[in-house]
Ligand SMILES: [Zn+2]
Ligand SMILES: [Zn+2]
Ligand SMILES: [Zn+2]
């Protein structure tokens with residue numbers, strides 16, 4: 087190992103969680119990320135802002151990541167990346183092209199010393215000091231459910247659907263369009279802000295009422311969202327209260343958030359089902375939406391009554407609350423792993439990377455799943 | 459010069475990495491005699507400083523303070539600087555006749571009027587330091603967990619090392635992500651509850667978190683009470699305090715200002731600095747600045763005749779020599795292997811289709827191109843620094859849409875002489891110019907004429923781009939320091955001109 091930053095000071099390793107909407111940045115051994123920034127870059131000259139996940143191919147992504155990481159290293163974490171170790175928290179379902187390109191940028195462009203990739207669902211359990219739980223990550227592009235049993239992600243039981251923040255934003259924009267002109271020109275971050283500050287997930291009893299044609303129920307009060315000092319966006323109570331309803335409405339394949347959870351449990355061995363149902367961890371920024379967790383719980387119980395899930399024989403769901411804000415639980419897990427010797431033991435070094443010129447698949451899991 | 463700031467960039471040079479940039483965005487490594495740019499040099503943090511109070515923070519201190527200035531604060535509401543304001547309040551003990559009014563300090567944002575008093579932060583008796591800091595409520599528990607994980611992994615490492623000694627290592631590899639199969643899991647499940655491998659040796663185990671049936675309750679008043687958006691923090695305000703993410707404005711508190719960095723840039727081929735700023739935060743000067751603008755002749759578009767497809771027209775370019783040495787400019791085709799470049803259909807040479815995936819090639823380290831030169835900026839290199847990796851240049855993707863008739867003669871550019879700017883005594887140079895080529899000259903500048911022909915198949919509105927390789931004589935002064943004759947090199951630079959759009963016929 088090289089001397090990171092001179093002698094006598096403790097090693098600081100950058101921990102990054104590159105989400106589709108927000109990137110969490112900080113250092114190993116710390117209790118919270120130092121920055122949460124949008125995963126986007128403003129291209130020089132053109133003033134055009136592009137999301138990292140809007141890449142069209144590997145070369146395009148390479149250039150986007152070079153720009154984005156430059157900003158991360160020199161504007162946020164303030165550290166020369168060359169010859170330093172880096173920890174990436176990444177979903178097990180992350181597209182291979184993203185994973186490979188990110189490694190290529192870090193090793194060949196930024197010449198980092200080593201890279202440790204930790205799977206987000208698994209490390210999310212570290213802040214809780216537990217090793218079995220059902221991890222439900224409601225992110226930006228999609229919701230992913232992966233059970234972790236005895237520290238092992240049960241990959242064949244995974245569930246993923248695009249029921250997440252991006253879909254809420256799109257719905258919100260569409261609904262606002264009907265009562266506001268020129269809403270299509272409003273930037274994404276304003277839509278995000280309206281969602282976070284004005285909207286919420288309503289309790290189940292009201293949602294059921296709203297579906298009835300003779301509903302007598304009044305929606306919550308309308309709101310006027312000020313835009314740029316002079317303009318106003320009207321946010322009707324109906325939109326505030328029901329924009330996220332689709333997360334819990336079964337689609338044509340009879341799938342929604344609650345069925346994802348139960349389907350995932352169904353795919354796991356009988357002996358583990360109760361344990362998983364009684365250890366549910368909700369992560370991702372979207373679960374912070376007001377009323378989300380309460381409704382999520384109600385919906386799980388509702389699904390238990392359907393014949394699909396009779397054989398589960400579950401009676402109770404229990405939820406964890408991590409010592410973090412839900413949007414950085416996975417990052418915190420990475421920061422905890424990064425403070426240990428795992429960094430030295432499981433990292434891929436630059437030397438290895440260029441010899442093999444590819445990443446091993448989940449090298450960290452290789453060891454984590456050793457069976458004796 | 460303003461043209462370089464506001465754009466558009468109408469003349470671009472090809473960096474050695476294959477990117478096209480205006481000359482103001484390029485470096486010229488005097489050691490490799492190659493153009494470099496922000497993309498292909500190695501950036502390094504040179505020094506930390508606070509942008510508000512202009513104090514330098516040594517890197518150890520910056521690290522200790524988590525890259526934040528101890529004295530300056532940002533407004534949690536609008537991210538502008540917070541100002542310290544003094545106020546006079548009555549004495550602590552008003553009964554005491556001798557008591558004098560005290561001075562107290564609070565923080566105020568002059569932009570949005572947010573104040574530390576708004577959120578109940580007590581006024582401070584001293585102007586500097588000691589504003590209350592907020593702690594993470596989970597700190598103790600998280601510290602315990604980190605210690606536990608450290609212990610467990612260390613124990614596992616030792617165990618593994620012992621095992622390695624006995625050479626009884628068993629391998630289990632998973633070829634892909636779905637490698638952890640149901641059968642393996644079943645195998646595991648047949649066994650008693652084996653804890654997480656990380657948790658195995660159990661040196662000291664804090665209690666596992668316990669899941670609860672209850673979740674955050676729905677705030678019922680939301681359904682009937684109108685909300686005041688002014689009391690609810692914006693998403694941005696929440697994320698500016700990532701550890702707390704307050705949802706209401708009364709929970710906002712001042713943010714220690716993040717320090718800024720000065721960066722230095724290093725050539726990846728020879729490890730010399732191409733740019734290094736002065737240490738002082740108030741200085742905008744450089745210790746090392748190998749900007750291409752000071753070494754490579756600058757090309758500007760002087761005028762161009764209306765561009766018509768297939769019709770020859772005249773392009774006047776102005777060259778200026780930024781160096782103290784006379785130079786000679788020769789025109790060469792863009793791609794040296796093509797002799798009859800000018801007469802060919804040029805578009806074929808620069809394929810428009812997708813380039814093959816970016817290849818990373820670690821090239822052999824070239825010895826510094828100048829034997830005996832003092833590697834002055836190499837002295838800053840720390841011992842732990844490993845040699846840089848050279849990434850293979852990408853192909854230049856720019857399509858050329860006009861043929862240029864390359865002049866067969868070359869021309870001289872006189873050295874830059876700042877005094878000549880004020881010399882009205884007329885042109886005293888004694889240069890035999892090819893008058894077909896050179897149309898004007900004064901001190902270190904010359905305007906030359908090129909005949910170009912936009913491609914036949916262009917339509918009205920299509921962009922016309924021409925390019926050539928400019929060969930100039932570069933006098934390297936590094937060797938001159940060692941009392942040798944300055945060495946002269948022929949340096950080739952690919953230059954592209956963006957001339958505008960095709961117009962209709964007369
Ligand atoms: Zn370059
Ligand atoms: Zn300061
Ligand atoms: Zn302010």
Ligand SMILES: [Zn+2]
Pocket residue numbers: 487488489490491725726727728729730
């Ligand atoms: Zn060089």
